[in-house]
Amino acid sequence: MKTKNIICIECPQGCLLSVDHENCKVLNIRGAKCPKGTAYAITEMEDPVRILTSAVLSEAGALKMAPVRTNKPIPKKDLFRAMDEIKKIRLKVPVRPGDVIDADFLGLGVKLISTRGTTS
């Protein structure tokens, strides 16, 4: 059994978590002040994920850039592949906050959504 110390990024508190693990399986977690920390530690050890935020070019509406996010976290290893995809996007119509820009982003089963309206 090994122990790894990681910092939870779920909220600004930044709890220090001590994670006991063996053969890629989490056995025990100490230091989490809430259940989010426990869930974070397991995902972080087994398949780390992040919500990706960026902005895409908008060719319609009042704003040049439409900020976007994935509606759910995506695997950390896919972040740069996701950025390559985001750079190709050109919005041809104005969007409202929450509008779906890509319903199955990178085939990962997550949505790419707008986070700001592009009309004034």
Place this chain on the structure above:
Amino acid sequence: MRERDLVIVGGGPAGMAAAISAHENGVKDILLLERDQYLGGILNQCVHTGFGIEYFKEVLTGPEYAERFVKKVRDIPSIEISLRSFVVRLSRDRVLTYLKPGILETIKAKAVIMATGCREKTREMVHIPGTRPAGIFSAGLAQKLINVEGLLPGKEVVVVGSGDIGLIMARRFTLEGAKVKAVIEIQAETRGLIRNVVQCVEDFDIPLYFNHKISRIYGSDRVEKVHVVRVDKDHNEISGSGFDITCDTVLLSVGLIPENELIEMAGAELDRKTNSPVSDGLNKTSIPGIFACGNSFKVYDIADSVTRDSELAGKLAAEYIRGL
């Protein structure tokens, strides 16, 4: 001169929370002045997540967090929103002058809430010697260029200071394909939230140097390199510790200062060190009837706390107006 009950200067998270709260506490006539053409303030360029965890118990981006308040403010008929309205004068007796395209307006308010936010410290304020080439940006300016203007202002970046905006921009530049070569922090630990060290710097294997500073910036037209040295606990250079990092861009994330020129103009007392109003309580200034909230009162770590405390400013202003 037109009279208004409450005038709020600034339509970011602080100003919007104060306006909603003033309405909820019975103020019937509220004018919200915003210099930009949109409400939301700095939140509009903060496209990353991390907002709303405390206030809404949800993880939101800056624009999403702003949108919740913009909707609310727009739905309250007693709040008049005036965009592209830049306040240029404030007096002790609460007379405000503001510019709007084509108009110079002067109004008298029963109470004023200043929600003008803060500004980033500049290179000059932290004394970094060297030349003055292009390629030196405050982290927040670079954030605006990338997220709002769609421009990438550099390809090889060194970040000075480990404030939250600097850490977040280290990640943003990396995701956009630039190489962030180092984050240089003079203190022994980060000034930002530890979660940002993890998700913005460690996630991308960006070297983070504590107890180091940039001793010189080189470059004639554009930044060419920086010289970095290790420092002792008194921040003095340790001789022989220096090394160069070639880069075309230097980002500064070395702290924020409350923006308080207007209340200073009105005669309010400011703390010379922090530029916060000298005050006997949260959101108060030394002038009765002039309040300050959000980052213009003190620099906060997170927007949720700005919202929470700015609601109190709306309540204080309502009580003041009732007591007149």
